[in-house]
Amino acid sequence: MRAIIVAPGGGYGNHEAVDIGHVLSSSLALPRLALVVIKSNQKLYEVTSTRRSYNEGCIAAHALDLVGDRWALLVVRELMLGARRFSALREGLPGISANVLTQRLEGLEAAGLVSRAILPDPARVQVYALTDAGLGLWPVLRALCHWGAAQPGHDPRQFISPTALMLSMRAMCARDRAGAHVVQMQLGADRFIIRTAPGAYRVARGDSPAAPLRFTGQANAMAAAIYGPRPLAECAQGLIGFEGDLAEGQAFVDLFRLR
Template structure:
């Protein structure tokens, strides 16, 4: 019975490939079809394909338009993005939504189950950081930096006025801006989508430049001088935030 079921699934995949003009694409079998009941292995059937976790990273904090995802998921093609979104939607990881703008724009967001992948991304980031070569090259997306801040949030963050953080991806020709609120909750720093109702300090920055200030070797003053970071209002709060992330504990 098991062999018959697997054969039927393969035939369905072959038919789908033929219908899409991809008859020469090798059929991929799932871990379940190979008889592996490990739930970690079966999770890889859902998000183990190239790009899938990166797409999830970009929709965990809020909805993104197809064009936003195409720009943020570096190297992906429109056809592959469409295929991955269909697969993730069928698996229950993402769902389509209609934004409340005048154009009623279609977008994609993580489902409640899909948002659970943030802890997976956090664990992967910490695992890679503990490896023999944790250095990386390239840039960061706004939500990528926001998630990194949540992952590496320094302990014992003292309560204070919320900061308004607005990030954009300077690698794009006309990048959209993404707003966040940096605040505290029971002694832990929080980063949430959307600007605070009131803020004494505002930070506008290129996402990569801001990541280099928090996690790299660029000083806040140097980033301000280069124009990658612009601080408004009480600069001491921005400096306090940077110092917290630069401590060895963080």
């Protein structure tokens, strides 16, 4: 029996025929994510390589070995502001299947970036959280936010999770112009507290009933209000909800620009 090895992105024109015994015994050094097309009795079978390393000494390649799979960094994003249940991760990543999410969590856990725990009574549910190494990926996400904002083709009408918006604002805030603000941000069922000061910006999950500025709405609508050209007074008339001093609220919104 013979097999055709198709290199990533190479199509069926970039192939090499090898003995199938070498493929199934895993002694063949397959390219990362290579496709093995096995021909037997005029039938084609596909076997995906499980090898997940670039096998390079480059430290960037090593980093991609750990977080380069599709969805991996977005799973990290959803955990960046605290531990989450599996179901909450699915809500923040509606395009991912349960099986793929399980695989990514297992891979990130094996890499030492994610840990799991059981909440104490009465909840008794399993949650996932970033380790210190996982939290160390924040500068990577921040750099990707800045780089992505400068590239053409971004469509802000597509789904934005509450956590994604909070991290986007954390990345894009003009801290040098920040005044002292305490903000309650409610995005659907998710609540966040934002505190700014000259040169500082902090965001965490939680509720602050005494916050002077209170924003409510869905994440996509809030993103349009925060980053869009319309003044807060206009956005607060139907797009989002706002309570507090309008001038102070506008000063807070003015801290954020995508470009």
